[in-house]
Amino acid sequence: MVAEVKFHSKRHWARSLAPSEVAVADIMEFDSNGKIVGVDNRQPYAERFIHSEIYKTRPDVMSVVHGHAPSVIPFSVSAVPLMPIYHMSGFLGKGAPVFDIRDASPDNPETDLLVKNEKLGAKLSEKLGKASVVLMRGHGFTAVGASVPVAVFRSVYTDQNAKIEMEALKLGTPKFLTAQEAAMTQETMERLSVRSWEMWKKQVGTIH
Numbered sequence: 001m002v003a004e005v006k007f008h009s010k011r012h013w014a015r016s017l018a019p020s021e022v023a024v025a026d027i028m029e030f031d032s033n034g035k036i037v038g039v040d041n042r043q044p045y046a047e048r049f050i051h052s053e054i055y056k057t058r059p060d061v062m063s064v065v066h067g068h069a070p071s072v073i074p075f076s077v078s079a080v081p082l083m084p085i086y087h088m089s090g091f092l093g094k095g096a097p098v099f100d101i102r103d104a105s106p107d108n109p110e111t112d113l114l115v116k117n118e119k120l121g122a123k124l125s126e127k128l129g130k131a132s133v134v135l136m137r138g139h140g141f142t143a144v145g146a147s148v149p150v151a152v153f154r155s156v157y158t159d160q161n162a163k164i165e166m167e168a169l170k171l172g173t174p175k176f177l178t179a180q181e182a183a184m185t186q187e188t189m190e191r192l193s194v195r196s197w198e199m200w201k202k203q204v205g206t207i208h
Contacts (some may be wrong), residue, residue: 012030054144085174096141
């Protein structure tokens with residue numbers, strides 16, 4: 001899972017490394033188009049355009065997280081939508097939209113499923129719309145938030161919601177949150193997301 005944050009007109013995320021290996025010295029600076037600022041010959045993440053293009057259309061977003069949780073993949077390749085099923089995932093609202101890169105590039109539908117340029121990033125941002133999370137067909141998901149803690153919170157519980165929904169589907173037809181329940185639980189839980197954030201930071205520190 002790769003988190004990135006926006007500071008005014010510039011964006012910061014790490015050079016291409018396994019997330020668990022990233023240190024402060026690995027952070028690079030990019031402009032609003034995902035281009036490297038200054039002289040920096042290190043290899044950046046290829047999919048930085050996911051982040052830069054979302055920022056162009058969502059001024060409310062200050063952090064973007066892109067991840068490859070296996071739990072969400074079945075919902076990205078089937079007709080079953082990822083819906084909010086418990087109180088931690090109200091941010092899923094009416095369900096997570098699905099971005100299919102094949103539809104986003106009809107002139108060249110066979111791709112490696114990676115969002116590696118501005119055009120594809122813009123198409124993904126369009127599919128995200130005003131939602132908090134967008135699934136990516138056969139790939140993973142992207143979550144957004146007004147802060148790093150909120151974006152990470154949504155990422156963690158997108159994964160958890162997918163696992164719970166999958167189990168519920170084995171038992172029959174799940175009863176999902178209503179629109180009002182989703183809105184109310186989102187407001188409550190995300191207000192408390194800093195508690196989870198502090199715990200996750202300590203856990204990462206313990207790992208290192």
